[in-house]
Amino acid sequence: MAKIKKIDHVALVVGDIETALSFWRDALGLKLEHIQDAPREKSAIAFLPVGGVEVELVQPTSDDSGIAKYLEKRGPGMHHICLEVDDIEAMLTQLKEKDVQLIHKEPVLGDGGKKYAFIHPKAAFGVLVELYELP
Numbered sequence: 001m002a003k004i005k006k007i008d009h010v011a012l013v014v015g016d017i018e019t020a021l022s023f024w025r026d027a028l029g030l031k032l033e034h035i036q037d038a039p040r041e042k043s044a045i046a047f048l049p050v051g052g053v054e055v056e057l058v059q060p061t062s063d064d065s066g067i068a069k070y071l072e073k074r075g076p077g078m079h080h081i082c083l084e085v086d087d088i089e090a091m092l093t094q095l096k097e098k099d100v101q102l103i104h105k106e107p108v109l110g111d112g113g114k115k116y117a118f119i120h121p122k123a124a125f126g127v128l129v130e131l132y133e134l135p
């Protein structure tokens with residue numbers, strides 16, 4: 001049976017990273033590790049590590065991205081939680097057997113060889129859940 005290892009990151013949608021940093025970095029005192037451009041997701045992502053988990057601030061860089069539409073519809077806030085799993089294929093098989101609604105039925109190959117897949121929020125009581133398997 002596939003196993004969840006830890007929370008990898010929590011992703012928050014923001015309209016503007018610099019503005020959001022006034023809370024996350026300046027008020028809370030979290031360290032900004034770096035800001036990365038994610039052209040595939042048409043967004044920029046700020047990484048703020050906390051105890052082995054990362055808070056990610058995701059800002060859309062184009063009006064037609066999924067993230068931009070999400071922001072327009074719901075405003076800034078929680079976007080998804082990402083769980084690291086030891087075997088993503090096995091986990092997806094396990095979830096399919098339990099009729100869990102998936103956005104990705106097969107893992108998607110991401111940057112640096114990591115594999116990911118999203119679980120539909122309808123299956124997870126309103127929370128978008130991402131699964132990660134690191135290489």
Ligand code: ZN
Pocket residue numbers: 009011080082130
């Ligand atoms: Zn993520």
